[in-house]
Amino acid sequence: MPPSSESNFADRLSEVIARTGTPACVGLDPVIEKFPGAIAQSDTSDADKLKEFCRGTLDAIAGVVPAVKFQSACFERHGAPGVAALGDLIADAGSRGLLVLLDSKRGDIGITAEHYAHAAFAHGADAVTVSGYLGPDSVEPFLKPGRGVFVLVRTSNPGSDAVQSQRLADGRTVAEMMADHVAALGRTRVGSCGLSDVGAVVGATKAADGCALRARMPQQFFLVPGYGAQGGTLDYVRALLRPGARHAPAGGVLVTASRSVIYAFERDERDWVAGVGRAVGAFAAELRSLFP
Amino acid sequence: MPPSSESNFADRLSEVIARTGTPACVGLDPVIEKFPGAIAQSDTSDADKLKEFCRGTLDAIAGVVPAVKFQSACFERHGAPGVAALGDLIADAGSRGLLVLLDSKRGDIGITAEHYAHAAFAHGADAVTVSGYLGPDSVEPFLKPGRGVFVLVRTSNPGSDAVQSQRLADGRTVAEMMADHVAALGRTRVGSCGLSDVGAVVGATKAADGCALRARMPQQFFLVPGYGAQGGTLDYVRALLRPGARHAPAGGVLVTASRSVIYAFERDERDWVAGVGRAVGAFAAELRSLFP
Numbered sequence: 001m002p003p004s005s006e007s008n009f010a011d012r013l014s015e016v017i018a019r020t021g022t023p024a025c026v027g028l029d030p031v032i033e034k035f036p037g038a039i040a041q042s043d044t045s046d047a048d049k050l051k052e053f054c055r056g057t058l059d060a061i062a063g064v065v066p067a068v069k070f071q072s073a074c075f076e077r078h079g080a081p082g083v084a085a086l087g088d089l090i091a092d093a094g095s096r097g098l099l100v101l102l103d104s105k106r107g108d109i110g111i112t113a114e115h116y117a118h119a120a121f122a123h124g125a126d127a128v129t130v131s132g133y134l135g136p137d138s139v140e141p142f143l144k145p146g147r148g149v150f151v152l153v154r155t156s157n158p159g160s161d162a163v164q165s166q167r168l169a170d171g172r173t174v175a176e177m178m179a180d181h182v183a184a185l186g187r188t189r190v191g192s193c194g195l196s197d198v199g200a201v202v203g204a205t206k207a208a209d210g211c212a213l214r215a216r217m218p219q220q221f222f223l224v225p226g227y228g229a230q231g232g233t234l235d236y237v238r239a240l241l242r243p244g245a246r247h248a249p250a251g252g253v254l255v256t257a258s259r260s261v262i263y264a265f266e267r268d269e270r271d272w273v274a275g276v277g278r279a280v281g282a283f284a285a286e287l288r289s290l291f292p
Numbered sequence: 293m294p295p296s297s298e299s300n301f302a303d304r305l306s307e308v309i310a311r312t313g314t315p316a317c318v319g320l321d322p323v324i325e326k327f328p329g330a331i332a333q334s335d336t337s338d339a340d341k342l343k344e345f346c347r348g349t350l351d352a353i354a355g356v357v358p359a360v361k362f363q364s365a366c367f368e369r370h371g372a373p374g375v376a377a378l379g380d381l382i383a384d385a386g387s388r389g390l391l392v393l394l395d396s397k398r399g400d401i402g403i404t405a406e407h408y409a410h411a412a413f414a415h416g417a418d419a420v421t422v423s424g425y426l427g428p429d430s431v432e433p434f435l436k437p438g439r440g441v442f443v444l445v446r447t448s449n450p451g452s453d454a455v456q457s458q459r460l461a462d463g464r465t466v467a468e469m470m471a472d473h474v475a476a477l478g479r480t481r482v483g484s485c486g487l488s489d490v491g492a493v494v495g496a497t498k499a500a501d502g503c504a505l506r507a508r509m510p511q512q513f514f515l516v517p518g519y520g521a522q523g524g525t526l527d528y529v530r531a532l533l534r535p536g537a538r539h540a541p542a543g544g545v546l547v548t549a550s551r552s553v554i555y556a557f558e559r560d561e562r563d564w565v566a567g568v569g570r571a572v573g574a575f576a577a578e579l580r581s582l583f584p
Contacts, residue, residue: 079376079379105398112363122371
């Protein structure tokens with residue numbers, strides 16, 4: 001029986017990680033040009049193509065990984081029909097027992113943030129990514145019972161250092177300052193698993209940086225994007241684990257791979273879903289090996 | 293004749309400010325509960341209510357102010373039909389000669405930012421608000437010919453100080469560090485008006501902070517939210533003007549008021565558009581008085 005949507009998000013995430021035995025999350029960043037030829041060239045709308053491709057991918061990954069992360073931008077670029085497709089797919093993923101993260105990186109103040117939270121959660125997402133640049137009070141409207149947030153702390157794009165690695169007068173980097181806000185926001189929202197509904201996005205970066213962020217955020221789930229195609233490795237993930245964690249849920253990470261899994265086929269391959277299935281199996285097993 | 297959408301955004305904004313003689317911008321943050329009773333209680337869909345209310349508001353403000361700012365969250369909370377309504381209204385506002393800002397505060401890396409830029413500009417927005425926490429390379433995908441961006445630098449919500457006022461080791465605040473990135477990004481995108489396509493969001497804050505940000509961003513248009521209902525005043529705006537500016541376009545500000553204009557009626561008032569018309573006239577005149 002799936003955990004109730006009213007229970008703590010971190011507990012639900014821990015349960016599905018325990019059930020699948022791996023902290024692997026598939027990132028659904030669908031781009032029509034990369035779809036199997038039979039879908040990309042079919043005589044249907046772009047929104048229908050998104051749905052057909054994503055449903056095939058959900059077929060391949062359900063039961064293998066604990067969660068799926070939808071990249072909102074890939075749907076928004078197709079306008080209202082794309083947004084409608086996203087809503088349908090979130091419901092579909094949830095009904096298959098996958099926890100659903102909506103990667104939309106919203107950030108605004110007060111009532112506006114409330115509108116964004118409503119938009120995300122009314123469509124069935126279990127958690128969202130948010131930006132904290134506007135301060136902790138811009139994150140609070142997203143803290144709803146049973147739902148999770150992942151606040152942007154550290155990203156791995158080339159330009160991120162120009163902001164996130166800047167050193168404050170008190171010795172912390174900007175990312176570490178954001179980490180402290182995340183830890184404080186999450187302190188009263190810790191589940192029986194020992195982890196909080198308030199998590200952090202921590203991209204692939206230097207191991208020393210990762211360790212420093214883990215020390216500041218011991219109770220946070222880290223959403224770690226960019227495994228595989230974007231260069232993240234197992235060694236890098238290891239530096240982000242909670243010290244002493246022996247089981248996947250206790251590790252406190254949720255690692256996403258996107259392109260290396262969802263496009264694991266030749267464009268003219270008929271049984272492309274099987275290709276995605278093999279790739280997600282390998283990805284899940286690789287991360288499972290962190291907890292021998 | 294309206295300026296070509298291919299010309300520099302800052303030049304187009306300067307032209308419409310010169311034409312209307314005021315740097316006033318109306319913020320469209322529509323919330324159905326606040327609509328005139330005849331619309332709120334009508335037997336139509338939420339999306340149709342949004343469209344009817346916003347079209348009435350556009351009737352009242354077109355020709356009086358240079359620009360309108362749509363709050364994306366207020367449409368997204370109504371799902372795909374809300375997003376479709378937003379697209380229709382952006383086109384409608386543009387056809388009335390208003391410059392259209394889409395306040396969606398997106399921020400992501402590389403190809404994902406490209407998708408967001410496509411989503412915003414394909415629907416006809418002239419400019420968008422973006423978050424710069426992920427670094428300057430996350431803003432670059434939004435820099436399209438003829439389009440503008442306003443990067444979040446300083447906001448006025450209570451929690452903003454906890455991030456934006458933090459002092460770096462080099463003496464700058466986090467907001468000032470972001471301001472330097474904005475100035476650098478905008479340097480090669482300056483129009484014949486002397487201002488750049490890359491602007492900044494600078495909310496109502498202490499006058500000294502505002503002056504410091506202006507000194508760092510002499511070529512930026514400042515998008516200044518929160519005039520009126522949120523406590524912004526004329527004195528506060530004065531501190532943000534470019535030194536020595538004698539005419540509205542040279543001032544380098546675009547000041548938005550939302551609630552105090554768009555809800556300037558009694559809920560059972562039949563001619564509510566006239567009420568909005570009086571409020572926008574007063575708002576436009578008040579800001580015009582900065583340039584006597």
